[in-house]
Amino acid sequence: MFKIDYHIHTNYSSDSDADMESMILSAITKGINEIAITDHVDYHIKYEPPHYDDLISKFNVMKEKYKSKINMILGVEIGLESQLSDTINEFISSYPFDFIIGSSHSVCQKDLYFDNFFDGMDKKTAYTLYFTEMLKNINSIEKFCVYGHIDFISRYGTYNDKTLKYSDYNDIIDEVLKLLINKNRGIEINTSGYRYKLNQTYPQYAILKRYKELGGEIITIGSDAHTPNYIADHFEVAYDMLEKAGFKYISRFKNLKPIFISINK
Numbered sequence: 001m002f003k004i005d006y007h008i009h010t011n012y013s014s015d016s017d018a019d020m021e022s023m024i025l026s027a028i029t030k031g032i033n034e035i036a037i038t039d040h041v042d043y044h045i046k047y048e049p050p051h052y053d054d055l056i057s058k059f060n061v062m063k064e065k066y067k068s069k070i071n072m073i074l075g076v077e078i079g080l081e082s083q084l085s086d087t088i089n090e091f092i093s094s095y096p097f098d099f100i101i102g103s104s105h106s107v108c109q110k111d112l113y114f115d116n117f118f119d120g121m122d123k124k125t126a127y128t129l130y131f132t133e134m135l136k137n138i139n140s141i142e143k144f145c146v147y148g149h150i151d152f153i154s155r156y157g158t159y160n161d162k163t164l165k166y167s168d169y170n171d172i173i174d175e176v177l178k179l180l181i182n183k184n185r186g187i188e189i190n191t192s193g194y195r196y197k198l199n200q201t202y203p204q205y206a207i208l209k210r211y212k213e214l215g216g217e218i219i220t221i222g223s224d225a226h227t228p229n230y231i232a233d234h235f236e237v238a239y240d241m242l243e244k245a246g247f248k249y250i251s252r253f254k255n256l257k258p259i260f261i262s263i264n265k
């Protein structure tokens with residue numbers, strides 16, 4: 001099986017200290033065939049976006065150095081905010097990305113981790129707003145390939161019970177999934193929930209299955225690793241979920257276009 005990890009951060013992300021080379025070496029050791037370097041760009045007051053020109057220079061040196069051992073593709077994880085769509089669309093068009101993850105890290109210009117987004121809102125209102133804004137993001141931002149960790153808000157909720165059950169939000173989540181499918185965009189399975197001891201993937205199985213039922217075919221798999229040891233972490237769980245949900249393929253990307261690869265072992 002051709003193995004990929006399509007969500008990897010390095011020290012070009014403000015929340016990682018990992019040198020790019022250490023991530024590549026870990027991926028090679030773990031038998032990964034292709035990785036996407038997807039450092040953060042969030043046009044948000046709390047973040048300084050990385051210097052992508054520097055990142056690309058380093059990326060090109062590393063790609064050449066390790067080309068006989070692993071394939072590397074240039075990606076980005078960009079924080080989606082419909083209010084900032086012009087800036088985001090301009091950034092995306094400025095670099096030769098093969099793969100773009102669009103993620104919701106902030107909602108209505110409030111960062112889910114650093115700001116007080118949840119204050120004064122009950123869980124149902126806050127989580128519904130998160131998905132409603134997602135619809136606006138999908139409609140206003142061009143070119144991203146997959147929506148990142150689609151039900152990630154449950155990691156940040158400040159409620160006693162912060163879990164998010166698909167069945168409690170099925171109408172709005174179905175709208176999001178249908179719009180993504182309509183626009184030929186995919187979703188990722190992100191395994192970082194295991195790192196945070198939340199013992200789940202993002203999305204949870206029910207949402208993955210629903211995406212398939214609605215006709216969705218484009219799936220990538222990513223560890224969201226910020227340190228070398230978490231590359232490809234818990235991927236066996238993700239593959240089991242994919243098979244159970246009826247997927248036969250996952251996707252690689254080139255020039256922002258999916259290439260389907262079989263997940264048969």
Ligand SMILES: [Zn+2]
Nearest residue numbers: 077103148149
């Ligand atoms: Zn993210």
Ligand SMILES: [Zn+2]
Nearest residue numbers: 007009077224
């Ligand atoms: Zn990430």
